[in-house]
Amino acid sequence: MKIGLALSGGGIRGIAHAGVLKALEENNIKIDIIGGTSSGGIISSLYAMGYSPYYIYILFKRYAKEIVEINLNTIVSSVANFMMNKKINMSGLKTGESLEKAYETLGKKRGIIKIKDIKKLPVVIPTVNVSDGKEYIFTNNIPKGIKNKSKYIIDVPVGRAIRATSSFPGVFCPCSFEKYNFLDGGVLDNVPVIEVKKQGADKVIAVNFKSDDVDEKSSAMDIIMRTLDIMGNKISEESLEKSDFILTIPTDGTGLFDVEKLDSCYKYGYKVTIENMEKIKKMLNL
Numbered sequence: 334m335k336i337g338l339a340l341s342g343g344g345i346r347g348i349a350h351a352g353v354l355k356a357l358e359e360n361n362i363k364i365d366i367i368g369g370t371s372s373g374g375i376i377s378s379l380y381a382m383g384y385s386p387y388y389i390y391i392l393f394k395r396y397a398k399e400i401v402e403i404n405l406n407t408i409v410s411s412v413a414n415f416m417m418n419k420k421i422n423m424s425g426l427k428t429g430e431s432l433e434k435a436y437e438t439l440g441k442k443r444g445i446i447k448i449k450d451i452k453k454l455p456v457v458i459p460t461v462n463v464s465d466g467k468e469y470i471f472t473n474n475i476p477k478g479i480k481n482k483s484k485y486i487i488d489v490p491v492g493r494a495i496r497a498t499s500s501f502p503g504v505f506c507p508c509s510f511e512k513y514n515f516l517d518g519g520v521l522d523n524v525p526v527i528e529v530k531k532q533g534a535d536k537v538i539a540v541n542f543k544s545d546d547v548d549e550k551s552s553a554m555d556i557i558m559r560t561l562d563i564m565g566n567k568i569s570e571e572s573l574e575k576s577d578f579i580l581t582i583p584t585d586g587t588g589l590f591d592v593e594k595l596d597s598c599y600k601y602g603y604k605v606t607i608e609n610m611e612k613i614k615k616m617l618n619l
Contacts, residue, residue, distance in 0.1 A: 335365040336617065337534025339526040339576065340373030341541040342519040344501075346584045347372025348393045348595050352602025353540055353580060355386035360610055362617065366532045368457035368525040370518040373540070374471075374498040375436075378491060381456035381473070382443045390599050396435045397592045429496040429505045437492035448494050449473050449487040457528040459518030460497040463507050468521045471498070476531040526572040536617055539576035540602075543583040578616045580605055 338357075340350045350373055357364065369377035379389045445451055448458075451473040458471040468484070471494040475485045486494075489510060497508040497515035507514040522528070524539050573579055582605050584598050606613075 334535045334617070335533055336363065337366040337368070337526075337529035337532065337537040338364045338377075339524050339529045339537055339539045339572070340367070340369035340377055341524040341539075342369075342371030342373050342499075342517065343542045343584075344372055345397065345592055345595060346542050346582070346598050347376055348390060349542070349582045349584065349598045349602030350376040350540055351386045351389040351393070352599045352604070353582075353606045354380060354389075356603045356606035356610065357613075358386060360614070362613070362619070364454070366455045366457075366529050366534045368459075368529040368532075370459050370523050370525055371499045371501065373524075374458040374518065375495055377456050378448070378451070378458060378495060379439065381451045381454050382440065382445055382491075383453050384439070384443075390595075392439065393599075394595055396432075397595060429500055429508060432499060433490075433492035433496040435492075436495045437490065440491040445491055447487070448489055448491050451491075455532040457525055457532060458494055458498050459522040459525050459528065460494075460500075460508075460515040461518060461520045463514040463516055464512075468518070469513070469515070470525075470528055472528075472532075474532060476533075479531070522572065524572045524576075526576045530575065536577045537575070538578045538580060538613065539573055540580045540582065541573070543581050578609075578613055580609060 338354075340347070350369065354364070354376070364380070367377045367381055369375070376389060379392065380386070384392070440446060448456070448471050455474040456472060460469050460471060461467070462469055470485050471489055472485050472487060475482055475487065479485070493508065493510050497510065498518045500506065500508045500515060501517045501519075505517075507516055509515075518525075524541055526537050526539050529537050582601050584601055585594070
């Protein structure tokens with residue numbers, strides 16, 4: 334039986350996925366196929382390249398501040414404008430180049446330049462092309478029996494693929510590659526369960542994040558995070574229904590770029606997975 338893991342986007346909260354992987358490894362649950370969107374794509378591809386869950390956590394701590402360093406007011410105004418379909422000032426957005434360069438370095442350490450060079454296990458990373466509004470999948474393995482093979486892109490540098498899936502609207506500029514202009518895959522597919530199944534997974538564990546409540550004391554970023562979670566969960570309804578087990582991680586109000594909460598998010602992912610381990614093993618008939 335092949336076990337798949339589908340990891341949702343969520344900014345800094347995505348480090349919780351490394352905690353999930355650590356807990357699964359400690360309980361001898363081998364992941365055969367992995368996929369993720371945005372920060373879930375970062376974790377997925379690093380794991381597929383052979384980096385251990387704990388080392389992925391260390392890498393996040395090392396690179397996070399450099400990657401997400403951006404003025405909070407810019408984030409709030411840009412995301413708010415995006416959600417209200419207002420014009421966004423592109424000059425105030427980040428290019429994502431620092432993420433791409435960091436990722437290229439990590440890939441080269443494993444002898445990996447393009448996503449097709451990943452050999453450890455199949456990986457799928459969704460993104461969305463602004464020009465035609467369609468979803469595309471960065472992967473090292475085009476599924477068998479697929480008619481629309483043009484949807485799958487294997488000849489792309491790993492750094493560019495991660496930059497593309499992480500180009501959150503209103504915060505990062507679209508990421509160009511050949512004829513495409515890519516945005517965050519979470520726009521259409523925040524938890525790629527279906528794509529993981531297409532790769533041959535018999536059972537798929539989906540990981541998403543619990544929406545935090547808001548009240549009169551909530552900040553603008555709190556409200557934005559709540560709104561994004563609602564949107565992401567709505568988009569992911571079909572995918573989540575096709576999963577065999579859903580791990581929902583609480584992250585205690587952590588914002589998209591709240592790097593100070595990296596440690597707690599990692600621990601949340603590990604803790605929730607351990608708490609659900611018996612249910613997971615039962616689902617997998619272990």
